[in-house]
Amino acid sequence: MSGDTVDEAHAGPDGSSAGPGGSASPEERRARRAAAWNGARRRLSEGLPAGTIAGRLARLAEEGAAAYDLERGPDLYGDGIVADLEERTAALLGAEAAAFFPTGTMAQQVALRCWAGRTGSPVVALHPLSHPERHERGALTHVSGVRTVHPTGAPRPPTAEEVRELDEPFGTLLLELPLRDAGFVLPTWDELTETVAAARERDAVVHFDGARLWECTAHFGRTLPEIADLADSVYVSFYKSLGGLSGAALAGPEDFVEEARAWRHRYGGQLFQQWPAALAALVGLERELPRLPEYAAHAKAVAGALREGLAEAGVPWFRVHPEEPHTHQFQVWLPYDAEVLTEAAVRQAEEDGTVLFRAWREPGPPGLAMTEVTVAAPGLAWGPGDVREALSAFLARVRPD
Template identity: 70%
Template sequence: MPGTRPARHGIIHRMSETATAQDEQPAEPLPAEERMRRRRADAYRQATRVLARTGLRASLRERLAGLREAAPEVYDLDEPSDLYGNGVVEALERRVAALLGTEAAAFFPTGTMAQQVALRCWAARTGSPTVALHALAHPEVHERDALREVAGLRTVRVTGEPRLPTAQEIRDFAEPFGTLMLELPLRDAGFVLPSWEELTELVEAARERDAVVHFDGARLWESTVRFGRSLPEIADLADSVYVSFYKSLDGIGGAALAGPRSLVEEARTWRHRYGGMVFQQFPTALAALIGLERELPRLPDYVRHARVVAAALREGFAGAGVPWARVHPEEPHTHQFQVWLPYDADVLLETAVRQAEETNTYLFTGFWGTKGPGLSMTEVTVAATGLEWTAEDVRAAVADFAGRLPKGARS
């Protein structure tokens, strides 16, 4: 009809003007949290000196390139890809069982799933749904009550002290339980481990109560230095062990449950029921094999050098006149530990990022968490890049960091 085209043209013209006007409007400012996230990411990428550079903070391009470069060292890439847990996944399971000295191991997409399955299997075998654990254990703090809500288990807390339970606490505990779960190391208490003698006595105390023992060994790989024992010797103390492939081995994800063959076969059934029978998992399995090949042999070096770094941090803060600073444990049990400082978390985070932006040295790359009025804590990891730091390097970085803290920010 006459006039139709001009009318449509007018509508389109007005829409175009509106879109142009919208395009010209200034963008909404980013929330402060997102601005800090981007600053941290940029500072980390540009830093020439960090104590640990992990795949978690690498770009997709970097992760894919690393996988492509290293995968031929650990598996024949001309083999067929995996389907529902065969192929490279089975190869990974055999490798883990051999490293831990167990009869078998099963791959799981997550540690949460692996431990739920292990603990419900033990509950059925012992006839007790009660699991004794530490108040700071991962299932109690980070899994939204999954053991109770999903697995139908009941947990009882042996202790809340920032250490592993003692044998006497196990013997004196008032409630019966079928399984004792021990997180080795206990991350939220400062990546702490007992001594070997304390651990063996602790396990014996559980056996006296006819309980089975399960190790939450997400970071068990690096415990050999503290214990002075091999991985098979450590794993042999427990009835079952869970290990992670990304927390210390820098993998993409995934976990394994290791133990007696009959338990592992039962766990495979529950893995399927939980939705863990994933169609293909070759990137995760390959990354785990790479971690076992490359990172696992280096972990003892990381642990030993973490002790050097921790001592230098203490000396640095003392020399800078910080009135109350704590490195916990004073001599780290693993290659990870805590640093506590008497400042608000946002002050410490800003100072750490600003130091990295201005000096390319990123001393504290993690988040600072508020632990009380004017008191904050961060976790420190020492890995391959940390081996390049001398004690003097650490002390100099601490002095520079402390000098950037605003006056009057302490509690």
């Protein structure tokens, strides 16, 4: 989806930072946004999950038939289709083994807890913008007993020098690839290998927060196994970028994954049946994974057309970040209130049937708003002219004068 859950997950608690305003309740505003964006004819990526449960089950069965033998029985406590998904994931990443988890939050807590026990250090070095630090309510500390330190506060991945010079000892270095809240940014391949080497020099293990690792291959010019091989363990998501229902996997050495399975059980992740999530993940690996490099390449064209269109429109200040996206996702910043921009996006969807942007928020000073743009299969049909035309119509609703 465009924004990749920023529509709801990053709105304020009352929805005010991403709602169309007025006297409508937060629930009514969210319903209006979802109806507008899902009902639009043209969009850069899929919208929020929509339709009836019956319709979604029918679609899962239809798409799943091409990815798995649906005549087989459902899973029980992680066997069957879940075990098959784990094997497929391990093979894709070139890892010895992989374990399925109901959430990425649980998977990473378990990974870092395991490494804390193995290294003898409960300290994890990670970026302050990383997901465990910003979006998990302090779970690493409160639930897993892990303490965190930050190699840098700059809105980019940490460098090898910063890892070497960190003034506290640590047992694990966590690298989020890409660093979503900094703009889905990635280091270069050489920078990544140097940073990993710097951690090894300090006798630390390396864990990749790879929720979106699937779409990094084009930027690095390396295969998934080559990327994953740099780390001691890797977490990947099955719904971000792959369009699954939910779920994640933790991959690494066989003995590490076996220990992770034990902690998964203790954390409540040994579910009775998980076949819908596992089947949706296999569909995503079959359908979406091969197309991610194409999405990333087209995102560069979309970002370029946005930069050109904003400059031509005379917007007093704007930023497309990164200027050339590292993946198929990037940020757009504009000098207007988030509520005004979100209302313009909703109206454009309702009136024109076009979704260029979705929800906006104000992570910095008031009056300076940001949205996340995702380019996926529907966006491949958008040429530069289509992007500029949609942008012009959007700005006309922001600046009616």
